[in-house]
Amino acid sequence: MDTSKAPAAAELASPIQRLCEEWYPKVHVAIFGDQYPRPTDSLQVVIEPKVVVEVGGDRVEVPAYAHEGVIRVSSESLARMRDDYRGMLVHELTHISQRYRGVPDEAVWIREGIADYVRHKYYEKDIEAKLRLGPDGRLKGYPETASYLYGLQENRVKLAKQGYRQSYTVAAAFLFWLEEHANKNIVPVLNLALREHRYSERLFGQFCGAPLDDLWRQFFDRSLPHQAGSPPRSTPVRRRPTPNSAFQVL
């Protein structure tokens, strides 16, 4: 723990250290199982007033950032977040465990989705295998405390097509739905493929029985509100006879 650049945050050093010691091993087992070695056992957490990272040539201020064995946390964000910072740290600990070293652009949503999946399934325990949607297909009913989803809801973001690209908690819900309805190992499968530089979108067909965008469409349709007895609004008429027949569970 290094709080030398943000002395006011020193009181958080012990709780953060305890959280990392407890959760880093748990997070790693959740996505790699108990046989795959952790990338490091020496974690450093640095708290500093601002954390600035470079994203596509721009310098962007973020609440926290993980790289190799170091998590940098902004003390300004910590002051704003109160208890919420713990969930954020579990997200960053997942990145420490992932250590992908290069992710194809089209898979960044999976890296972030897995980190939020771990955060909300194992730590916050509030993950849902659906999105809360209104009849118009926009997010509806998220409270301000669901900060990422609430922000998308307020901005009336469209999710019907490739909504998984919104990443984070949206992707986490989708991954959790895939786990429950298509393949219970899909998260470790995608995680290991990214770690070993052999990710391809074809993995969805191979492990979940349908192309990625078809799977998203099914997830999105089943998240839409519909009255009992009538089919989900935008489900094609020519459906497969049984809803799960396309899925191959491995």
Ligand SMILES: [Zn+2]
């Ligand atoms: Zn992240």
